Amino acid sequence: MVEAPTTRSLDLLELWHTARIPTITAFVAIYLIVTLRRRYLAHRAVYEPPRSPSKLEPQLSAKPDGTVLLPQKFEDTSPSNKRRKLSPTPKREPKRITGGEVRKKKIAESGESDTSVTQHNEPTNQKSIQIFVFYSSLTGSTAKYAEQFAKDLFSKPLHTPSPAPPVTDVPSAVPDSSERAVFLPPIVENLDYLDLDDYFISPASLKTPNATSVYLLLIPTYEITSPVDAFLEHLSETHHDFRIDTRPLRSLAGFSVFGLGDKEGWPNEEGRGGGIFCGQAKEADRWMSKLTGGKRVFPIGMGDVKGDATGSLAEWREHLEIALNDLANGESITESQGLDSEDEEDVAQDEGSNSKETLVDVEDIGNSIRSDSTPTTKSKKSKAPLPVDFTITSKRSSAKVKEMVPKDSPTYTALTKQGYTIVGSHSGVKLCRWTKSALRGRGSCYKYSFYGIKSHLCMETTPSLSCSNKCVFCWRHGTNPVSTTWNWTVDAPDLVLQGAMEGHYKKIKMMKGVPGIRADRFAEAFTIRHCALSLVGEPIFYPHINEFLAMLHERHISSFLVCNAQHPDQLARLKYVTQLYVSIDASNKESLRRIDRPLHRDFWERFMKCLEILRAKKDRMRTVFRLTLVKGFNIEDEVEGYADLVEKGLPAFVEVKGVTYCGTSTSVGAGLSMQNVPFYEEVCEFVRRLNEALQKRGLGYGIAAEHAHSCCILIASNDYYINNKWHTVIDYKKFFELLEKGDEFGPLDYVGPPTAEWAVWGNGGFDPADERVYRKGKNKGKVIEEAPSGEAESGCG
Ligand SMILES: Cc1cc2nc3c(=O)[nH]c(=O)nc-3n(C[C@H](O)[C@H](O)[C@H](O)COP(=O)(O)O)c2cc1C
Numbered sequence: 175m176v177e178a179p180t181t182r183s184l185d186l187l188e189l190w191h192t193a194r195i196p197t198i199t200a201f202v203a204i205y206l207i208v209t210l211r212r213r214y215l216a217h218r219a220v221y222e223p224p225r226s227p228s229k230l231e232p233q234l235s236a237k238p239d240g241t242v243l244l245p246q247k248f249e250d251t252s253p254s255n256k257r258r259k260l261s262p263t264p265k266r267e268p269k270r271i272t273g274g275e276v277r278k279k280k281i282a283e284s285g286e287s288d289t290s291v292t293q294h295n296e297p298t299n300q301k302s303i304q305i306f307v308f309y310s311s312l313t314g315s316t317a318k319y320a321e322q323f324a325k326d327l328f329s330k331p332l333h334t335p336s337p338a339p340p341v342t343d344v345p346s347a348v349p350d351s352s353e354r355a356v357f358l359p360p361i362v363e364n365l366d367y368l369d370l371d372d373y374f375i376s377p378a379s380l381k382t383p384n385a386t387s388v389y390l391l392l393i394p395t396y397e398i399t400s401p402v403d404a405f406l407e408h409l410s411e412t413h414h415d416f417r418i419d420t421r422p423l424r425s426l427a428g429f430s431v432f433g434l435g436d437k438e439g440w441p442n443e444e445g446r447g448g449g450i451f452c453g454q455a456k457e458a459d460r461w462m463s464k465l466t467g468g469k470r471v472f473p474i475g476m477g478d479v480k481g482d483a484t485g486s487l488a489e490w491r492e493h494l495e496i497a498l499n500d501l502a503n504g505e506s507i508t509e510s511q512g513l514d515s516e517d518e519e520d521v522a523q524d525e526g527s528n529s530k531e532t533l534v535d536v537e538d539i540g541n542s543i544r545s546d547s548t549p550t551t552k553s554k555k556s557k558a559p560l561p562v563d564f565t566i567t568s569k570r571s572s573a574k575v576k577e578m579v580p581k582d583s584p585t586y587t588a589l590t591k592q593g594y595t596i597v598g599s600h601s602g603v604k605l606c607r608w609t610k611s612a613l614r615g616r617g618s619c620y621k622y623s624f625y626g627i628k629s630h631l632c633m634e635t636t637p638s639l640s641c642s643n644k645c646v647f648c649w650r651h652g653t654n655p656v657s658t659t660w661n662w663t664v665d666a667p668d669l670v671l672q673g674a675m676e677g678h679y680k681k682i683k684m685m686k687g688v689p690g691i692r693a694d695r696f697a698e699a700f701t702i703r704h705c706a707l708s709l710v711g712e713p714i715f716y717p718h719i720n721e722f723l724a725m726l727h728e729r730h731i732s733s734f735l736v737c738n739a740q741h742p743d744q745l746a747r748l749k750y751v752t753q754l755y756v757s758i759d760a761s762n763k764e765s766l767r768r769i770d771r772p773l774h775r776d777f778w779e780r781f782m783k784c785l786e787i788l789r790a791k792k793d794r795m796r797t798v799f800r801l802t803l804v805k806g807f808n809i810e811d812e813v814e815g816y817a818d819l820v821e822k823g824l825p826a827f828v829e830v831k832g833v834t835y836c837g838t839s840t841s842v843g844a845g846l847s848m849q850n851v852p853f854y855e856e857v858c859e860f861v862r863r864l865n866e867a868l869q870k871r872g873l874g875y876g877i878a879a880e881h882a883h884s885c886c887i888l889i890a891s892n893d894y895y896i897n898n899k900w901h902t903v904i905d906y907k908k909f910f911e912l913l914e915k916g917d918e919f920g921p922l923d924y925v926g927p928p929t930a931e932w933a934v935w936g937n938g939g940f941d942p943a944d945e946r947v948y949r950k951g952k953n954k955g956k957v958i959e960e961a962p963s964g965e966a967e968s969g970c971g
């Protein structure tokens with residue numbers, strides 16, 4: 175039996191029938207409103223324009239304070255740049271946030287950087303991007319910018335859209351974490367020491383599977399020859415080499431260049447190359463664009479080192495990070511997308527010429543050279559294939575030879591400001607501070623104490639202002655040209671000598687009015703008796719160095735020549751020198767790289783070869799190792815290494831000298847401070863230990879003399895310990911007689927009288943006939959020079 179419904183349940187049923195339609199409608203409406211609102215908010219969050227409109231505004235070059243400069247042509251013509259010109263209401267399809275972004279949200283909330291998102295352990299099929307930060311640096315500042323830049327990259331959250339809304343509400347359009355590429359920690363590389371073939375003929379090979387590379391280049395500009403030239407030449411040669419694909423770096427994910435330059439010194443912004451503000455960075459940008467087929471991730475940025483280069487670099491980095499993030503999200507730059515119109519023209523031309531070349535059979539090359547017509551079909555007449563020299567590029571052979579230091583160059587101005595007289599186009603002469611000191615009767619340099627050279631009769635000069643090192647202690651790096659090969663016009667040796675002597679005498683004349691000048695010495699000073707070829711640069715670089723030396727000797731001027739052990743061929747060709755020096759700035763490869771910063775990649779092999787050559791010359795002339803001690807660089811734990819080198823080169827003498835500190839911004843930039851200057855006691859201690867190490871090896875050397883005044887000590891071969899006395903002084907008259915006789919002779923044939931008692935080790939080395947003047951100052955026992963007057967011996971002199 176069915177029970178009859180109660181009155182209450184009947185009421186409820188009636189109520190439901192009456193209200194069900196409005197209730198369901200209301201619920202559906204609320205649900206729709208909430209969902210639509212959430213979607214709207216999510217949409218806005220993704221597209222919220224950057225807080226500061228300037229953040230993505232490409233007109234960065236317009237900033238008056240020198241911050242990131244984007245030349246007009248990039249703004250207007252570069253498609254990649256056009257891509258970056260975001261308007262506040264973008265038109266492209268919205269990016270939507272996926273479930274994979276939960277992690278991103280958490281990290282964004284916790285304030286972690288975006289890179290950290292991508293640098294954890296990922297599945298092995300994970301795509302990744304390896305960023306290389308390449309730089310070149312002559313005086314060290316770009317190296318510092320590059321290191322800092324790599325540290326800062328992705329260290330802060332990006333200025334990209336706000337964190338994602340709740341995961342489940344938003345459908346996915348951005349690739350999930352396995353599709354999104356992760357960034358591997360950036361690798362910083364110095365272009366000056368890199369085997370460029372490994373990175374710039376084809377992209378660097380990467381160990382990580384599924385990885386591509388992005389090349390970021392920080393490039394300084396130098397009007398003078400610098401390592402950047404070699405890099406640009408490499409890019410140019412790669413591009414022009416018909417055996418290599420025209421776009422060999424096309425498989426890179428992208429590249430971008432940041433230039434560092436001095437706008438005050440080089441205000442001209444138009445054009446490329448040295449002499450233009452950031453001209454060489456522009457050149458690098460252009461070559462990279464060609465080699466990659468226009469894969470410019472972000473337009474070139476530029477920083478003025480006399481302005482706010484740090485700020486410009488930071489701003490460029492922020493924009494770049496956004497572009498890189500896009501890249502990681504799968505937004506690739508297609509080939510040619512980043513080519514500017516000029517690049518496109520060049521590429522088209524190159525492709526045109528290459529395609530013609532491919533039609534030419536090797537056998538036809540001879541014909542094509544002999545006749546002007548471009549052969550497009552195989553000639554039946556040509557038989558023997560012509561040899562093709564792959565080592566010569568037409569560009570190099572047709573290059574116009576320049577002057578090393580042109581009169582209108584800033585290098586000329588900088589060197590003359592430092593007191594150098596520039597002779598011809600590549601030589602220099604300068605009055606050494608010891609020459610001035612000797613004229614006033616205040617003491618000669620260590621060469622007087624050790625070898626009998628009167629400083630007021632000595633001329634310090636160099637026939638090559640250019641050098642192939644960038645030693646940290648050098649006074650001139652940053653002002654003197656650097657290069658590995660002689661690629662300038664050559665002045666005749668008689669003109670160089672004439673000019674140097676005139677320049678020297680002119681400076682002596684100017685000393686006439688200086689208080690305390692001794693009349694007898696002033697008169698004597700107009701007959702130069704000695705020439706120190708050690709001022710700055712590398713004298714044996716000069717192609718006519720032997721003729722130049724012969725001219726000195728003809729005038730009975732002795733020659734002391736210091737070389738940097740980087741040019742074995744020239745060293746081997748060197749004829750007689752009164753005393754031949756090799757700078758030994760470190761005892762092992764790493765230390766030498768750190769202190770001399772050589773341009774030659776095979777610097778250590780060159781260095782060792784020079785020691786062999788020196789050994790071979792030891793029976794013909796006096797040979798010397800010159801050690802310059804720099805605390806924190808080449809003293810600690812290196813005694814045994816130096817002893818090994820002495821055993822290899824067997825020099826007649828080892829001069830040990832504490833580095834001189836000049837306190838210029840250049841030396842500071844190179845990481846040198848007063849802390850790196852050893853006290854005289856420390857130099858003495860080093861010399862004692864070195865002497866012991868030589869004894870232990872059974873080598874016949876002893877500590878012979880000292881010149882405490884300039885922190886210099888002499889270790890000599892026992893060959894010069896004659897009749898129980900050191901004989902380190904030279905018989906100059908005898909040297910010239912032997913030369914003029916024309917017979918073979920050796921260093922022991924022109925040994926002079928015994929070393930003066932006051933100069934012998936233990937007696938200080940100051941001639942009592944002179945008046946010693948002590949400097950006031952805190953750093954007693956350290957050699958401090960007065961910069962920038964530059965009245966000092968050179969870093970290698
Ligand atoms: C001799 C010399 C030549 C220079 N030539 C240029 C130049 O042509 N254009 C430019 O923008 N900056 C020029 N500069 C400025 C350098 O590019 C700038 O100082 C840069 O920071 C040096 O970088 P580095 O310390 O890494 O070698 C020159 C500097 C020197 C000392």
Ligand code: SF4
Pocket residue numbers: 641642643644645647648649650651709710711712738757968969970971
């Ligand atoms: S110290 Fe001498 S070898 Fe070294 S960079 Fe200067 S000039 Fe060249």
